[in-house]
Amino acid sequence: MLTVMLISVALVIFFAGNAVRVVKTLRMPAHLRWELYPIPKGPEERQRYGGSYFEESGWWTKPVDTSHKSEVAFVLKEVLLLRGVWENFRALWSWAWLLHWGLYLYVLATLLALGEVLLPAGASFGTLHAAVMYGYRLACSLGLAGTLGLLVIRSWHPRVRAFTTRIGIFDLLLLGSIFATGMLLLTAGPAGLHSMISDLVRLPTFLGNHPAVWHIHVALLTFFLAYFPFTHMTHAYMKYFTWHRVRWDDSPIAHDPHAAKTLAVNLQRKTSWAAPHIAAGGTATWSEVVADADGNGAGKRA
Amino acid sequence: MRKLGDIASQSGQLSQVPVQSLMPLPAPYDRIADLPPRKVLNQKVLDRIDTSLDGFSALGLARPQTPEEEHEFVKRFLSGLEKLLSKENNWTFLEQLTLSLDHCARCQTCVEACPIYTASGHDEVYRPTFRSEVFRRLMNEYAKPGGKALAWLKGEHVELNAATLGRLLESAYRCTLCRRCAQACPMGVDNALLTREIRKLFSMEMGIAPKEIHDKGSMLQLRTGSSTGMNARAVRDNVAFLDEEIRDQTGLTIETPWDKEGADVLLIHNAGEILAWLENPMAFAIILEAAGISWTMSSDLAGYDSVNYGLWYDDAQFARVAVKQAEAARKLKVKKIVLGECGHGHKASMVTADRILTGDLNIPRESALVLLRDIVMSGRLKLDPSRNDFPVTLHDPCNMVRMMGIVEPQREILRAICPQFREMTPHGVNNYCCGGGSGFAIMSGYNFEDWRFSVAGRMKLKQILDAFADCPSPEVKKYVCAPCSNCKGQFRDLFQYYGVWEKSGILYGGLAELIVNAMTDLSQPFIKWEFH
Numbered sequence: 027m028l029t030v031m032l033i034s035v036a037l038v039i040f041f042a043g044n045a046v047r048v049v050k051t052l053r054m055p056a057h058l059r060w061e062l063y064p065i066p067k068g069p070e071e072r073q074r075y076g077g078s079y080f081e082e083s084g085w086w087t088k089p090v091d092t093s094h095k096s097e098v099a100f101v102l103k104e105v106l107l108l109r110g111v112w113e114n115f116r117a118l119w120s121w122a123w124l125l126h127w128g129l130y131l132y133v134l135a136t137l138l139a140l141g142e143v144l145l146p147a148g149a150s151f152g153t154l155h156a157a158v159m160y161g162y163r164l165a166c167s168l169g170l171a172g173t174l175g176l177l178v179i180r181s182w183h184p185r186v187r188a189f190t191t192r193i194g195i196f197d198l199l200l201l202g203s204i205f206a207t208g209m210l211l212l213t214a215g216p217a218g219l220h221s222m223i224s225d226l227v228r229l230p231t232f233l234g235n236h237p238a239v240w241h242i243h244v245a246l247l248t249f250f251l252a253y254f255p256f257t258h259m260t261h262a263y264m265k266y267f268t269w270h271r272v273r274w275d276d277s278p279i280a281h282d283p284h285a286a287k288t289l290a291v292n293l294q295r296k297t298s299w300a301a302p303h304i305a306a307g308g309t310a311t312w313s314e315v316v317a318d319a320d321g322n323g324a325g326k327r328a
Numbered sequence: 329m330r331k332l333g334d335i336a337s338q339s340g341q342l343s344q345v346p347v348q349s350l351m352p353l354p355a356p357y358d359r360i361a362d363l364p365p366r367k368v369l370n371q372k373v374l375d376r377i378d379t380s381l382d383g384f385s386a387l388g389l390a391r392p393q394t395p396e397e398e399h400e401f402v403k404r405f406l407s408g409l410e411k412l413l414s415k416e417n418n419w420t421f422l423e424q425l426t427l428s429l430d431h432c433a434r435c436q437t438c439v440e441a442c443p444i445y446t447a448s449g450h451d452e453v454y455r456p457t458f459r460s461e462v463f464r465r466l467m468n469e470y471a472k473p474g475g476k477a478l479a480w481l482k483g484e485h486v487e488l489n490a491a492t493l494g495r496l497l498e499s500a501y502r503c504t505l506c507r508r509c510a511q512a513c514p515m516g517v518d519n520a521l522l523t524r525e526i527r528k529l530f531s532m533e534m535g536i537a538p539k540e541i542h543d544k545g546s547m548l549q550l551r552t553g554s555s556t557g558m559n560a561r562a563v564r565d566n567v568a569f570l571d572e573e574i575r576d577q578t579g580l581t582i583e584t585p586w587d588k589e590g591a592d593v594l595l596i597h598n599a600g601e602i603l604a605w606l607e608n609p610m611a612f613a614i615i616l617e618a619a620g621i622s623w624t625m626s627s628d629l630a631g632y633d634s635v636n637y638g639l640w641y642d643d644a645q646f647a648r649v650a651v652k653q654a655e656a657a658r659k660l661k662v663k664k665i666v667l668g669e670c671g672h673g674h675k676a677s678m679v680t681a682d683r684i685l686t687g688d689l690n691i692p693r694e695s696a697l698v699l700l701r702d703i704v705m706s707g708r709l710k711l712d713p714s715r716n717d718f719p720v721t722l723h724d725p726c727n728m729v730r731m732m733g734i735v736e737p738q739r740e741i742l743r744a745i746c747p748q749f750r751e752m753t754p755h756g757v758n759n760y761c762c763g764g765g766s767g768f769a770i771m772s773g774y775n776f777e778d779w780r781f782s783v784a785g786r787m788k789l790k791q792i793l794d795a796f797a798d799c800p801s802p803e804v805k806k807y808v809c810a811p812c813s814n815c816k817g818q819f820r821d822l823f824q825y826y827g828v829w830e831k832s833g834i835l836y837g838g839l840a841e842l843i844v845n846a847m848t849d850l851s852q853p854f855i856k857w858e859f860h
């Protein structure tokens with residue numbers, strides 16, 4: 027019962043922690059533009075070389091591209107193939123790719139296992155069951171290979187060695203142990219990894235009957251769930267913000283009917299930057315600071 | 329430097345930047361003995377200013393002399409760190425900053441993209457992630473709750489003292505903000521943004537910024553109208569002189585229109601052009617008149633200078649200048665602003681200022697490259713490409729290309745009027761910075777220029793030489809088209825340092841000059857092939 031309670035707490039932390047991170051970012055003030063090309067928007071011919079709407083005369087009179095087709099294609103290449111790492115750091119790529127696919131498959135197998143458990147009792151779904159079994163098997167093998175490779179690269183490769191910290195190694199060891207105990211469970215027969223979900227969901231009171239490695243695996247997973255929202259691994263979904271809301275956000279305010287209102291809110295914020303040329307020795311609103319072009323407090327008096 | 333924590337070491341210099349370790353250049357630039365000797369700073373200067381990063385000084389930061397001074401210095405920095413994380417003080421970039429602080433995987437995928445790091449022979453102090461990681465750790469440890477304990481747990485402790493801060497500040501001026509590393513980062517983390525936030529903290533909280541871009545830059549511009557110090561009267565006098573020059577050189581009678589209400593185009597040059605590269609504003613005047621464009625210049629404060637140095641180091645200065653420029657255009661009721669050949673001026677006005685120029689200040693802004701392309705392609709000018717029959721290559725200013733996606737207009741023009749046009753490798757959005765970006769082109773510091781030429785400009789010089797590898801002789805005159813005033817400033821100084829005009833016959837210049845050089849209406853070539 028304790029295990030189930032701990033898992034529940036971890037799940038709450040997992041969802042709440044991630045939600046807080048997303049909501050906090052969503053609630054940040056509307057920022058200034060900081061896009062970076064190439065941006066997967068606009069006509070394909072222009073995307074080929076990374077061009078933008080600024081290449082057109084009278085661009086402000088033309089409609090903006092609202093299709094997300096190219097963005098989706100870009101994201102898929104990034105997520106499934108780790109294109110950025112492939113292009114810029116080949117030695118890291120194979121191991122990073124293995125680790126990422128280990129994680130994707132582990133999540134997928136778990137979702138399928140959940141599906142299997144939640145299907146009406148007695149129903150037989152042989153293919154689904156096989157997918158779960160092979161999914162976990164593949165996930166743990168790829169994930170373990172990836173983590174081991176990354177551990178070696180992190181500790182040895184001159185390009186990353188100096189930037190590897192205790193926490194970086196800890197994260198890899200944690201992931202590696204999850205995959206390793208998963209592997210051990212897979213070899214432990216029918217009560218192994220593929221039945222973990224069904225046992226957790228259906229038979230929480232009999233969890234004591236499992237071998238030690240089962241408990242270790244579940245404990246590691248539990249810890250990972252609660253730990254995840256506080257790590258840089260949240261890049262899994264925070265990339266939405268770094269890419270869509272910063273790098274690819276080239277929407278001009280000429281097309282934003284709320285721009286003036288948004289700016290007015292920000293200009294009324296009080297700033298306390300202390301350099302003499304900013305607020306001339308006190309707090310001032312941003313609109314006073316901007317009006318005070320000499321940096322002598324005139325804007326504040328105006 | 330052996331490890332990141334060395335940034336806090338009380339004595340010594342983290343790197344000597346030995347010439348022998350730098351990326352080799354093609355012959356005849358490979359002879360170390362031929363290079364001008366590095367400027368040696370005397371002991372009195374060395375005792376006073378901080379050169380402990382790499383022996384160079386961009387800012388001349390005075391070392392704190394007493395423990396009290398050091399304490400105060402650190403205290404002010406800490407107060408700035410906290411302000412960077414607050415909505416009130418940093419609404420402008422808080423989201424980008426937080427994302428880049430929190431999501432770096434320390435994978436180093438980005439580092440080989442950096443021309444400074446690679447051209448330095450992989451000197452660790454120039455690794456794009458070095459300053460970012462120090463900054464990230466300082467932020468996590470000293471500006472967030474529980475930071476000290478977590479730093480210890482994670483093994484990410486960085487000692488915070490005057491040495492750390494002196495080196496961090498100087499290192500923020502060893503990055504041109506070219507954002508090539510950001511392009512390579514799979515997480516969308518932006519080391520250039522972090523560099524700019526460091527610069528911002530020092531400027532906006534502590535009043536520390538390079539004098540060339542603050543006191544003699546944005547402050548001067550807000551006071552006089554231009555970072556060159558030219559007031560309205562001086563700029564009109566100087567442009568009147570250019571009109572006379574046009575008459576003398578070409579026989580054309582042109583009177584540059586000033587403050588013409590309701591004009592279609594308000595042309596804003598980087599005012600440095602009017603003083604240093606007269607041929608560029610002259611070429612613009614010739615083209616616009618020949619094409620029958622309704623245009624004007626403005627003599628209002630900042631209305632005749634597109635520079636906005638705040639883009640590189642200070643949000644308040646940035647916003648002040650951007651608003652002044654827009655006010656000048658609003659007053660004249662022009663249909664659009666056209667930005668002359670100035671990369672950062674383009675980005676500042678068209679991109680970064682976009683969300684602070686609302687209502688009637690949001691006057692449409694367009695790149696001069698687009699207008700020039702439209703004019704050339706429309707057939708309104710009579711052009712003879714054989715007049716430009718010499719090797720030409722194109723430099724892509726980072727701000728126009730990587731940060732704005734203006735890639736093809738300039739190429740369409742060059743393909744049409746320069747039969748020997750060839751690309752550099754890589755080019756377009758993957759270009760390398762000239763090495764003068766983010767203010768470097770106008771900064772000399774104490775001995776900063778030695779670094780600017782030997783490290784920052786190195787990759788670009790190699791690219792240019794490679795582009796002309798088929799015609800290396802100085803007898804064959806060659807042209808680097810650089811449609812950006814700051815890039816031209818860097819090329820002027822870089823070429824002078826290495827003797828590129830003498831050794832290779834390579835000249836640099838703008839895009840408009842090449843167009844005028846091809847105009848059949850002119851009896852004499854417009855490009856003079858004189859290095860300046």
Ligand code: SF4
Nearest residue numbers: 432433435436438513
């Ligand atoms: S900035 Fe990006 S590429 Fe560079 S180390 Fe961080 S996550 Fe990796």
Ligand code: SF4
Nearest residue numbers: 442456503506507509
């Ligand atoms: S922005 Fe450019 S110069 Fe700065 S670290 Fe990145 S690649 Fe290097």
